[in-house]
Amino acid sequence: MTGPALTGRRTLRVGTRRSLLATTQAEHVAALVRDRLGVDTELVEITTDGDRSQAAGTPLRGSSTGVFVGALRDALLTGEVDLAVHSLKDLPTYPEAGIALAAVPEREDPRDVVVARDGLTLGELPAGSKVGTGSPRRAAQLHALGLGLEVVAIRGNVDTRIGKVRAGECDAVVLARAGLARIGRLDEASEVLDPLQMLPAPGQGALAVECRADDPLVDLLAALDDPATHAAVLAERTTLATLEGGCSAPIGALAEVAEGEDGPELWLRAVVLSEDGTLAVRRSASAPLTDPSAAAHLGAQLAQELLDEGAGQLDSAPEPSNITEPAAGSTEVHNA
Template sequence: MSQTPQGASGDRRVLKIGTRGSRLARSQSAMTAALIEQVTGLPTELVIVHTDGDDLSIPLSAPPRPGAFVARLRDVLLDGEVDIAVHSFKDLPFAPMPGLSVVAVPQRAAALDALVSRDALGLDELPAGSKVGTSSPRRASALLRYRDDLEIVPIRGNVDTRIRKVREGRVDAAVLAAAGLERLGLHDEITELIDPKVIVPAPAQGALAVEMRTDDPLAATVAQINDHDTRIQVAAERQVLTGVQATCTTAIGAHSVLQGYSLTLMADLTDHMGVAHAHVARTIGLRRGDPTDDARALGESVAEQLLERP
């Protein structure tokens, strides 16, 4: 597997996989490329694509288009410049893109958020007034509900940049996705995995989405890398996004746990559509076979409960 800048030419027999250029995105895409090579028997090539979300001068609260981290990747996929796009699933808008399909969701990494602190202090141990870095409305609102004596400091940048800001003392701690730290071999940087009852993870956090053109005959083969359990969990979580009509700045969390044929979904919503804050948890039994519709129905039901006015 090789890496080329966007637009480089190559052998048509090589599957071109579009990815963002961050170290984490390239690592995730390389892992996915290895799985795709196994099921297709074809070599792959990573094509680096710069997205609006990579431009730190563009506020994530007002991106030029929905899905700041994925819109440009989808452009080059639709244009045929790449054959496959690999996304962090939590970055995908809930509305489907005409002409494209998520053909596979590989096995999920850790779904939880993680605290990285300079003095190895857990969330309960941070002194009053400690500066905690995050630009996520979901994380910020949950942190202040749990510890209203903390100061939330907006920080952006890749994983390494945010860890460096903790080490340099610009913030006392930062909240990041545990999956990204683990995929980069930075598990030792994690001070604490945050209980999902304190900060409900983003819908589909830790999962990857493999997207292809709907008319690509190779899609059915690539779909073999799909992980059944992950797909079910992600279907429930992302249906919450759809149900509440979330935007990229909505403080929404959704986290599911699958145990046998039992699916539990926890969701949290803050300051959206007249709801100051709501928290819902429900468990259902799943039908055998393909219970994706059951999972989506659970997500829709939880979304409706989140939007109920007291």
């Protein structure tokens, strides 16, 4: 599938963060490039602000979205690399001048997992057990389960986080299943969390392939794209983008493509919670995938319904009357 866009490029330089997970993800994309575009690849490791912050032990301020992305985008714009690979959930929801999202390859399982001492599940951990996470979304949903767990803030890579369990500093940690699967450590998970218990972050488990917007390579990289994954994460990220304009509370979202009577349909569910998990707004909706704009429309519609139900008030007082206390088996409100 080579062509004029690859003329003179015997090797495509793939930009990646330096971590094991990031380089593993980048190599996965590089293999797709070699297979589908028929061109050699070279990984180029870039240190990002987020990596420097982690190395120094400096807490990230607010959401980590974007802190691992800027240096890779700079490398694209200066011509240091030809394409960059990101965990899609790290990408800001707003566009970046000169940068194109060229492809979203097929997604790994987006659910979260528990790595716990003695192979225990969350429900088997005694009340007061320490569960580590660096994610406000995970922390809020852990609190919402009502299991009496002590949620503690942790940072670092997979080894660092799992190491806290092995060292007895935490009884369990919650991580993305996709990350463990990609680095071959999924057997260390003691439980895969059902989305009814914990909705993942928008875009979790998916990769983003970016290149310069004016590079003809953008059209060729479309060969790496998985349409079902792209539609799902577009719906999730549009939900996030719309909510970000009206609230700053923890957000989870998951979209899935299923075959309906008249063709493929997209089912989207989302939750916005107070930081302590005592309050939550949950909604779900579905729509036929009739055209490329359907996913974005569904995401924006669902987000607006969440805002209409009081999601924007979850991080402020007084407490809104139309927000219900969540429970482990709480029922989501489905649109007709």
